[in-house]
Amino acid sequence: MAEAACTRDDLLRQLAQVAEPCSIAMGTPANICEMGLVEEVTLEQGRARVVLCLTDPACINYGRIARYVTDALMQLDAVEAVEVTQTTAVLWTPDRVTIKREPPPRAVRIQKRGST
Secondary structure, three states: OOHHHOOHHHHHHHHOOOEOHHHHHOOOOOEOOOOOOEEEEEEEOOEEEEEEOOOOOOOOOHHHHHHHHHHHHOOOOOOOEEEEEEOOOOOOOHHHOOOOOOOOOOOOOOOOOOOO
C-alpha cells in the first residue's frame, strides 16, 4: 500500500486490532480505539505517529500497548517506522469510550419456597 493510498482510516483500522490490556483483565475486551485511547494518528513520509491518551498517566501497560501499536502499524506497506507517545495535556474520561454494551443484568434475590 503506497503512502498516498494509506489513509487515517487505514491506520485506525490497524489500531483497532490492538487490545486494551485492562479491558481484557476485567473480562470485557475492547480495543484501544473503542476505549478512546487514540488521541492522534498521522503518517508522513512513511513515519506513523500515534499519540495515546491513557486512562492513567502512570499506566503500567504503556510499554506493552506501544509495542502492540508498532506491530500493528508495521503491517502496512506504507509504514516504515512508528513513534508512539503519550499525552499528559489531555485527561482520559469515560465519555471517550465508543463501545456500547448492554448493562449487566440486575441481581435478583431468590427465596426458597416456604421461606419469608
